[in-house]
Amino acid sequence: MNYITGYYTTKFGEIWEKSLFDLVKEAITGVLKQTNLTNKQIDAVFFGNMLAGVLENNLHSPSKISEILKVNIPIFRAEAACASGGAAFNLAKNYLDANRNKNVLVIGAEKMTDYSPEEAITGLSAAASGEEQEAGLTFSGLYAMIANYYLEKYSYSEKNLAYVSVKNHFHGSLNDKAQFRRKITVEDVLKSAYVAYPLKVLDSSPISDGASAVIMTNNPDWVKKQKYKAAVLASEVATDTISLKERKNIDEILATKIAANNAFKNAKIDRTDINVAEVHDCFSIAEILAMEDLGFWKKGEGGENIIEQPTMFGNGGNLIVNTSGGLKAAGHPVGATGIKQIGEIFLQLTGQAEKRQVKNVKYGLAHNVGGSGGTAVVTILGI
């Protein structure tokens, strides 16, 4: 069995005084300190990053991390758009399953705010198909098409989506690493400017800087001595077409459904066992689809279910979602997101989630998506 034994994340936001690798170094130093590990006790490193090549002509990060960590071990970079962090984590789990008694460091990081919004948006559009890019479809545009289809098909309005952002901003107000700490109302969301109809600024995750890291290990003797630990019960990756037009249904993310089904099968638990989940809310509509495609809610009912806020902290629900603030309020430094999600579940399972600590947490799930659903990674942790 593989265990997570430590997590550190930088603050997410506009961190202009730090470069990409300054953030990576902070995350590495932080997580090693927490776990009392030295650099020489790390056997391999897996790094998730999407945009450093496109934005700052910065590739070959495995070698840069070797320089920072002062080691000559295997180091890998995974890139799967906004699922780069989740993909890196999955590869790290494979490494542990293939090798006994090892400690791996898994890092995700992104540096986005040194560039103009146009540059960042062009970079992000690299995760869409060539045709979609040529048509001028940004990710706001792609998710807007999905949102329009969903709202029309199930007779919902923009207001139904707004509850997602209200919940996640409330959670962000409880997380001192979050980019946005301010609570918002449904009216705030509805009054905010359109980005791509029906999605508005307050339906959308921001452009962010940040780095997150976890230590994962399969050394049973070492695990016994650790104060904080969570078992990795499953980590599953699935893929789908990069082009929205090639999908059979655009009111579901097939890759999420497949990854979730495989993950629950491997973890040998039911949906109802999950107490906390971090789901990929790059836009409000994405959290609604995620709740349905992960199997927590029935298809088409998410727009209705969200109104009573059963997944909001403090409302007494059995499943609390995006306690970190989600991508919406915690921020979305792309490569870091998948690791931060897993880290937040680790904090909840080990009683370290401070003001947002959910009670009696036994199982948690993290859900990371790349592009408009071309990649999905589902990870289940337990204590």
Next chain:
Amino acid sequence: MNYITGYYTTKFGEIWEKSLFDLVKEAITGVLKQTNLTNKQIDAVFFGNMLAGVLENNLHSPSKISEILKVNIPIFRAEAACASGGAAFNLAKNYLDANRNKNVLVIGAEKMTDYSPEEAITGLSAAASGEEQEAGLTFSGLYAMIANYYLEKYSYSEKNLAYVSVKNHFHGSLNDKAQFRRKITVEDVLKSAYVAYPLKVLDSSPISDGASAVIMTNNPDWVKKQKYKAAVLASEVATDTISLKERKNIDEILATKIAANNAFKNAKIDRTDINVAEVHDCFSIAEILAMEDLGFWKKGEGGENIIEQPTMFGNGGNLIVNTSGGLKAAGHPVGATGIKQIGEIFLQLTGQAEKRQVKNVKYGLAHNVGGSGGTAVVTILGI
């Protein structure tokens, strides 16, 4: 045990009529046909690519490959500069070691000739440190510094390096997938224009397009039925500083030494057991260092040893090197190189190397380097 059971490569060169994913599709179709596998029999895909993000704003390739292959399985992209192919192969091996009875498809590809040499060189420099980029150091410049140091330290001249290119062009003349099919002489090399003193055009690998793919499997029943198979005895990755100035010695590639030592230890064979090797000759000096750092030749003796061409096909040596033509003559579509090297060893081990078939091949080695030595991957195959 993991086995390679099939290999396909596109021609390498200036392939203006095909896009990156046209090349990927050709490689996938080719290797599936050779192994009589359908898309549904592939359990995971690992893709090595360096420059698509930088050159053509093309990321999230796992999802694009899902669309091409019409599957929803785990697909990953690895990037480690010029070692992206080798890194993808190593991750694929981890996947097999972690999961029983699986078939994986490993692809490497690069599309470079649609862009100006300046664009390609700027993209390639993304594999160097930020300081090196700011100083205007291209990879020709970095390897020129290494070459000057080596030639001075061991009292060699540019002529010693020239033999590497002469050998590899001769081998390229025997490989109909190679970018350059023309034999050259030592005089041709010495007369060619300087790129970065002491390295000249004919010391340097070209800018190329191409895609290569192998099938690797750990399904023993299926392996038994295969006509062609080679066992993967070891695949090891090591890293080092991205900056040349942070290295203790610049006349050796430490990552190569570490990866090779680990690989020979795991494969349980000696250096003298290797009959064929593909080594990373991005520049002539790189093959000399590789032969020394892999442990085939003593440090400092490579410049002398190469003169008699003991590693040239047809000269009766025990170890023939870069029968594909190497990066120099076969071409260097960056992400494809690490897979082509492994594929060439597979062809030699299974008697499919046609005009360049070495006799009585039992063991072969592939050696893939990223940047100026920040990543090295060493793979050993046997029959």
